[in-house]
Every structure is written in structure tokens, then in C-alpha cells.
Amino acid sequence: MSNSTKDLDHLIEMMAKLPGLGPRSARRAVLHMIKKRALLMVPLADSLQHVAATARECLNCGNIGTSDVCDICTTEKRANGEICVVEDVADLWAMERSGVFKGRYHVLGGTLSALDAIGPEELRIPKLMDRVVGEQISEVILALNATIDGQTTAHYIAGELDRRGVTVTSLAQGVPIGGELDYLDDGTISAALKARKAI
Amino acid sequence: MSNSTKDLDHLIEMMAKLPGLGPRSARRAVLHMIKKRALLMVPLADSLQHVAATARECLNCGNIGTSDVCDICTTEKRANGEICVVEDVADLWAMERSGVFKGRYHVLGGTLSALDAIGPEELRIPKLMDRVVGEQISEVILALNATIDGQTTAHYIAGELDRRGVTVTSLAQGVPIGGELDYLDDGTISAALKARKAI
Structure with missing residues (x-):
């Protein structure tokens, strides 16, 4: 096999390592990019390089940004005395998308x-x-x-914080909005039943 | 929103344009890459840039490579008098993976x-x-x-080649190897029945 196909194969191999992509979808993605070279492939390569060079973890909360301390930790109006503890950055982003939480975050980087x-x-x-x-x-x-x-991690943190006299809460567990009972696991149903509310 | 999140969002947006990825999997892929920066993100950016700069269509057959004429068209031992006509490069790659066809290809770039x-x-x-x-x-x-x-395109090409006195064949249609009848569409079953062979 000559160099030309080797370069392409190498690119496809690396794309196939991304979560959610396998060899087949990596091939499709690479062909798609070659067809949209100027509009997609070149800007994507530039953006990857830029983010690879600049992305770093916030020294305070562990969020990913391009400065030593992230925007959320810098903004004064988010210092409302509340910290939301999440496992990783994806969870932080999910919370931010909902737009409901107004405090700051703390990314653990995993679980015990x-x-x-x-x-x-x-x-x-x-x-x-x-x-x-x-x-x-x-x-x-x-x-x-x-x-x-x-949940083990939550328990451990709650114990540590309790000794420091801080209120510790956790997200409510129950039926997801739009969720159908028939598709829910038994644990969720039983949690939702235990936490039932008067209407 | 400050610059730091804008860069990440921009990268996620572009990743989400790839076939097979949506916003959610693009976010996961970007976080995964940031975690594997040296091993995956930087080499991927380099490879994308390299392929974007060098990939081109073979002037003879339309295959994608990095030279004016692709390896398959250059290799003398693949000049066996057979040309396999495919719609696009992905189909050529699929044929090559099977490793059975020893001739050359011709990529149409679509269908009539x-x-x-x-x-x-x-x-x-x-x-x-x-x-x-x-x-x-x-x-x-x-x-x-x-x-x-x-099939319309196949018909048209077959007609044109017939006038030139060339043998034109098409891939056999029938039950895929390992395929279960129960999951096949009616068209395939009827084609397989019509083309039945003595055993």
C-alpha cells in the first residue's frame, strides 16, 4: 500500500477512536470532509489545533476553558453561595444548558x-x-x-460537609418529564413513588 | 459568553456537522479529545490538515488519493481488462475490503x-x-x-457499452451471507428466487 492510501487510512483510524464513531462511520465522515474541504475539513483542523493548544482545566472548579480560571468562576454574580458538584465537564455543560442553576460548579473528575x-x-x-x-x-x-x-461518592461528600455545617442537597429522583412509566426501570419508579407529592 | 467557551462551542458545532454525529456525540467527542490531547487531538488535527492539503481525485477513475493518478490505476497488474463501476468512493473502498476484485475501478460520482x-x-x-x-x-x-x-444508471451505461461490444455484467442480487429471510425485503426475496441455482 502506497503513501496516499496510508494517510487516508491513518486519518480514518484516528477518527474511529472517537466515542460514537466506528470504522464505518469514520470512513463516511472522512469522505464527507474531503468533499467539504474548504467549508469543513480545514476549519475543523484549525479549530482542533487551536483548542488543543488553549484548552485547560479551571484551577478553581475543573471546568474546561481557555483561561486559568473559567468564566463561571470569574463572574461575580454567580457567587451566590451555592456550589453544584458534578462528576465531569459533560455534566456541568448539561446543567448549564438547562439554564436553571445560578451558582458555581465543582467538577470532581470521576467518582470514588x-x-x-x-x-x-x-x-x-x-x-x-x-x-x-x-x-x-x-x-x-x-x-x-x-x-x-x-451515590457512594455523594454519601462520602455529604458526610464530610455535614461536619462543616453546610447544607447538602441532591437532585430529585423521579419520572423524567415526558417519560413513560412503561419504559422506566424499577428503581426510578420506586424512587418516584417514595418521593411522591400532594397535588 | 466569553471567548473560551466560544472556541469550544465552535469546535463542537463543526464536529456535529459530520455524518453520524449530532450535538450530543460531538460534545462527547470533543471532551474525549481534550482528555487525550497529545495522543489523539493534536495528531488528528495534523492528519486532517495534511489530508485536506493533499487529497485529490484520481484523474483516471475518480478514486481519492494523494497523487494525480491513484495506486490502483498505476499498478500494472490490475490492468486485467476489467473495470468495476461504482457510484462513489465509499463503494470502491467496500469492494477493495472484500479483496476479491482484481481489476480497476471507475467512480461515477453519483447516479443519473x-x-x-x-x-x-x-x-x-x-x-x-x-x-x-x-x-x-x-x-x-x-x-x-x-x-x-x-438501476437507471446501470441501464443507461449498459446500453452505451453494448453498442461498443463490451461485456457488461452486474453484481448478483440475492440473500446476503448470514442474512435471515425473515428480515429481508420482498424485492430481495423475489430477486433471489428468480436467480435460484441448482445445488
Whole structure:
């Protein structure tokens, strides 16, 4: 195989490593980009290079941005005494899209896991404790995933914060808006039933 | 919104334009790349830039490579008098993966379509006719998709080649290997039945 196909194959191989893409969709994506070279492929390469060179984790909360401290941590009006704790940046973005939370975030960078030997020091938990004091936090909202590891982590953080006299809450569990009971797992139904409200 | 998030959003927007990716998977892909910056993001940006600068269509067959004439058209041992006609480069790659065809290819770049005003001149059909004479082709294998436009195009090309005294064949239609009858459409079953063979 000559150089020409090797370059293409190499590109396809790398594209296929992205989550959500396999070899077949990587091939389709590469052909699509070659067809839209000026409009898509060149700008995409530039943007990748630019973000690769500039993206970094916020030193305060772990969000991804291009400055040492991210926009949310810089904006004074988001210092309302609330911190929302999430597992990773994707969760932070999901919360931001909903546009309801007005406070700041703290990205743990994973969950506690005995199996993978991930303890509080491996996550951003000590930093969270510092922030609670330093930023005069009154409420910490735990928005961790409803997995076993996520809930273990939530429990651990709640225990640590309780000793510091901070209100700790977690997202409500229940039926998703627009969700059909028939498609929900038993755990969700039982959680929604336990937390039922008068209407 | 400040510059930092704008750069990320811009990258996500462009990734979301790739076939097979939507906004959600584009976000996941971008976060994944930022985590694997040195191993994936930077090499991918380089590779995209390199391919964008060098990829071009083979002047002879329309395959994509980095030279004026592609490897398959250059290799003398693939000049066996057979040309396989495909709609686009993805189909050529699919044929090559099977590794069975030993001749050369001709990429039409689409199908004839009255609705979209695509006639023979818009495709690479005149070039195919030149090649049939110039490369002493004895057989043209039409490997076009089994869609209406694909079959119309196959018909048209077969007619043109017939006048030039070239054998024209098409891929066999029938039950895919490993395919279950229950999941096949009626057209395939009826084609497979009509083309049944003694065993």
C-alpha cells in the first residue's frame, strides 16, 4: 500500500477512536470532509489545533476553558453561595444548558471507586472542602450520577460537609418529564413513588 | 459568553456537522479529545490538515488519493481488462475490503437523476467510455446500488457499452451471507428466487 492510501487510512483510524464513531462511520465522515474541504475539513483542523493548544482545566472548579480560571468562576454574580458538584465537564455543560442553576460548579473528575483505587485525593474533593470555606458556601448541591459509585461518592461528600455545617442537597429522583412509566426501570419508579407529592 | 467557551462551542458545532454525529456525540467527542490531547487531538488535527492539503481525485477513475493518478490505476497488474463501476468512493473502498476484485475501478460520482438534472455529462460516464477503448477493457462490472436511480444508471451505461461490444455484467442480487429471510425485503426475496441455482 502506497503513501496516499496510508494517510487516508491513518486519518480514518484516528477518527474511529472517537466515542460514537466506528470504522464505518469514520470512513463516511472522512469522505464527507474531503468533499467539504474548504467549508469543513480545514476549519475543523484549525479549530482542533487551536483548542488543543488553549484548552485547560479551571484551577478553581475543573471546568474546561481557555483561561486559568473559567468564566463561571470569574463572574461575580454567580457567587451566590451555592456550589453544584458534578462528576465531569459533560455534566456541568448539561446543567448549564438547562439554564436553571445560578451558582458555581465543582467538577470532581470521576467518582470514588475502591476497585480502581480512586480515593478522595484522586478527585477534586479536598479542593471542594477548601472552596466551601473560602467562598462562604451555604449550600452544596450534589448532582452526581445515580450509579452505585456516584451515590457512594455523594454519601462520602455529604458526610464530610455535614461536619462543616453546610447544607447538602441532591437532585430529585423521579419520572423524567415526558417519560413513560412503561419504559422506566424499577428503581426510578420506586424512587418516584417514595418521593411522591400532594397535588 | 466569553471567548473560551466560544472556541469550544465552535469546535463542537463543526464536529456535529459530520455524518453520524449530532450535538450530543460531538460534545462527547470533543471532551474525549481534550482528555487525550497529545495522543489523539493534536495528531488528528495534523492528519486532517495534511489530508485536506493533499487529497485529490484520481484523474483516471475518480478514486481519492494523494497523487494525480491513484495506486490502483498505476499498478500494472490490475490492468486485467476489467473495470468495476461504482457510484462513489465509499463503494470502491467496500469492494477493495472484500479483496476479491482484481481489476480497476471507475467512480461515477453519483447516479443519473432526472429530478436533480444530473445527466451523463455530470457524472464520469464519458470518461468511462474513453477508458473502455483506451485500456482495452473486455468486461465492465456494474456495482451500482440497488436503488431506482442506481438501476437507471446501470441501464443507461449498459446500453452505451453494448453498442461498443463490451461485456457488461452486474453484481448478483440475492440473500446476503448470514442474512435471515425473515428480515429481508420482498424485492430481495423475489430477486433471489428468480436467480435460484441448482445445488
